[in-house]
Amino acid sequence: NAGVTQTPKFQVLKTGQSMTLQCAQDMNHNSMYWYRQDPGMGLRLIYYSASEGTTDKGEVPNGYNVSRLNKREFSLRLESAAPSQTSVYFCASSRPGNEQFFGPGTRLTVL
Amino acid sequence: GQQVMQIPQYQHVQEGEDFTTYCNSSTTLSNIQWYKQRPGGHPVFLIQLVKSGEVKKQKRLTFQFGEAKKNSSLHITATQTTDVGTYFCAGPGGSQGNLIFGKGTKLSVKP
Numbered sequence: 001n002a003g004v005t006q007t008p009k010f011q012v013l014k015t016g017q018s019m020t021l022q023c024a025q026d027m028n029h030n031s032m033y034w035y036r037q038d039p040g041m042g043l044r045l046i047y048y049s050a051s052e053g054t055t056d057k058g059e060v061p062n063g064y065n066v067s068r069l070n071k072r073e074f075s076l077r078l079e080s081a082a083p084s085q086t087s088v089y090f091c092a093s094s095r096p097g098n099e100q101f102f103g104p105g106t107r108l109t110v111l
Numbered sequence: 112g113q114q115v116m117q118i119p120q121y122q123h124v125q126e127g128e129d130f131t132t133y134c135n136s137s138t139t140l141s142n143i144q145w146y147k148q149r150p151g152g153h154p155v156f157l158i159q160l161v162k163s164g165e166v167k168k169q170k171r172l173t174f175q176f177g178e179a180k181k182n183s184s185l186h187i188t189a190t191q192t193t194d195v196g197t198y199f200c201a202g203p204g205g206s207q208g209n210l211i212f213g214k215g216t217k218l219s220v221k222p
Contacts, residue, residue, distance in 0.1 A: 031208050040120070042199065042214035043154065050208060058209065090153055096208030099144060099156035 001026050004103035006091050012109045013081045021076040021106050023091030029101075031094045032074035033058075034066060036087040037105075043090065049074055050096065081110045113138050115202050117213030125221050130187040132216035134200035141203055143176055143183045144210065149196045157185075157198075190220045 007022045025032065034046040045058030047066040055066050063085060065077045074093075078085060086109050092100040114137045124130050134143065142161045146154040158167055160176035160183060167174045171194075173186045187194055197217045201210040 033209060035212075040214065042117075043201075043212040045204070045209055045211075048209045092154075094208060097142075097203065098208075099159060100146075100154075100210065102153040102155070105153050 003027065004091055004093055004101050006089075006103035006106050008106060009104065010107050012111065013078075014111050015082060017081050017110075018077070018079050019081065019108075020078075021089055021091075021108075022073070023075065023103055024073045025091075025093040025101070026072065027093060027101065028071070029093040029095055030071070031096050032068065033092045033094075033100065034064075034074070034076045035090045035092065036060065036085075037090060038087050046076065046089075081108075083110045086110045113202070113204065113211055115200060115211045115213040117200055117216055119216055120214065121217045121219075123219045123221065124190050126192060127189050130190050130194070130218055132185050132198050132200075132218075134183045134185075134213050136181045136202050139180050141180075143180075144201045145174060145183075145185055146199045146201065146212075147196050148199065148215070152196075154199060187218075190218070192220050192222055194218060195220050 004025045030051045033048040035043040049055045049068040052071045089106045091103040094100040116135045144159045145157040148154045164178045165176040171188045175184045197215040199215045201212045204211040
């Protein structure tokens with residue numbers, strides 16, 4: 001089992017460009033999450049999906065959109081990237097209320 | 112809104128010294144989880160505490176959940192260089208199974 005996979009691992013964007021971060025899990029988890037991690041700020045929830053077909057905003061959703069494509073895949077889209085979105089992005093999955101399994105992360109720089 | 116606060120933000124210890132990080136919630140928690148993130152890595156689940164006053168041990172790591180279920184601690188006895196990383200606590204953030212993470216305690220160990 002691969003667990004949680006994320007692509008790409010690294011990305012550099014120019015301000016205003018768009019991109020989609022991909023996440024997939026093979027653990028048959030209902031719940032999936034997107035976090036961003038900035039120095040000294042811990043992990044902040046951007047969006048989550050409690051089950052296929054549902055998505056909800058987390059703490060910092062502005063500037064992002066998500067799609068729960070199916071049970072396995074949960075993507076995060078930046079429509080018009082801004083320097084403030086420079087961060088490390090982690091996808092995670094879990095059974096509701098249980099431990100979360102994290103992907104390796106995407107390191108995004110917006111110039 | 113619910114907050115999970117963690118102290119200290121940084122801790123530098125000599126190898127062999129003990130280390131403790133503390134986690135406090137603004138509300139009573141049904142459970143608390145602890146994660147470790149190695150430098151350049153992703154968060155990895157360590158443990159979940161559920162019962163009031165619960166104490167669990169994993170080798171040199173001791174986890175406690177307060178009687179009022181509003182605070183928790185992680186204590187490492189005789190730190191080793193392999194303990195280096197950031198330790199996060201996390202409490203339930205809502206009914207959908209998402210978590211609220213503390214900002215973490217970054218541990219460095221000097222050999």
